[in-house]
Amino acid sequence: MPEAPRKSYYDILGVPPGADPKDIKDAYRRAARAAHPDLGGTAARFHDVAVAYETLSDPQRRERYDADTGRGRPAAAPRGRDARARRNGAPEPASTRTRVEDEDAAKSPPEYLPPFSPSAPPVVPLIAAGRQLHGVARQPGVLGRLSTGVRARLDGELRTSTLLERALLPAYPAARLVNGVAFDDRGKTAAGAVLLAGYRMAVIDSFTAPPGNFSWDGRVLRHQGRPVDLRVPRTVRAVQELFPDCNVTGWVVIHGAPDNPFAPVIDVPPGFDRGAPGLVQVVNAGTAVRTVRSFLASGPTPNVVQLPVLARLLAAAGS
DSSP: OOOOOOHHOOOHHTTTOOOOHHHHHHHHOOOOOOOOGGGGGOHHHHHHHHHHEEEEEEEHHHHHHHHHTTTTSSSOOHHHHHHHHHHHHHOOOOOOOHHHHHHHHHHSEEESOOOTTTTBBOOOOOHHHHHHHHHOOOOHHHHTTOHHHHHHHHHHHHHHHHHHHHHHHGGGGGGGGEEOOOTTTTTOOOOOOOEEEEEEEEEEEEEESSOOEEEEOSSSEEEEEEEESSSSHHHHHHHHHHHHEEEEEEEEEEEOOOOOOTTTTTEETOOOOSSOOEEEEEEEHHHHHHHHHHHHHHHHHEEEEEEEHHHHHHHTTOO
16 A cells, blocks of 8 residues: 655645744644644654644745745755756755754854843843753652662763763753753653753653663663653653743663663664654664754754743753
């Protein structure tokens, strides 16, 4: 049976290609409610709605999307090897120019939104807004420390925070790492760390790995064949609802031996696309920084610090 054609971002939101920004935002809110897993939708639909809105709400990304899908003025004619591939019927490769622009923007000095002045001070003190690292991993109680699972999660969160602080933050001035986030008005939203940059948010859970094999099929994480309970999907759905204008994606970072960042190996089924967007990604420490940075940097205006969003994250971390 032939595969159904993939819906366009306009179809996902239920708007025509000529919709104005207000229509797109209104449609996004309706689509997000309909797609929410707690209201009869699915995690995959909810994520697709968020990605569609992120693209269509940004004028430059929308223009590129329209050109790539034939809805707008065609992009500049390809040359050289790309042109030969197009003539031979091969799919056009991702735009190198776009990737370079994303990386350059991520390296730019941060811009703060909304703008502020002496008469309209920012919602976050500038000293705090300028810091890249906030909060600490939440410490368990005495009984919690006796649990092997709790200790593994705490150790994993500390290792992930150190990894991101050393390997990602120095090269990404607008990124803000907030540890130990838990929203009082939403159950089960504890996150080891949240990274904010532009209109993208990475919710990260971590743990140190016990001996044995891990496998991930995009839905279920297994250790030695047994399912591992993940709290990240629930947290991502709740945080996406709290921040509807952000694209929220989850990560599970599994740490192995301290001297081997690429352990443990996480097996995936044949044909599984590790680079495909999803509600949750499962990675080891060796690939965590690269995948998280790629997600954040490829979003619209990655060098922006959204002060109201940062303020809520800091409050949720007790900072």
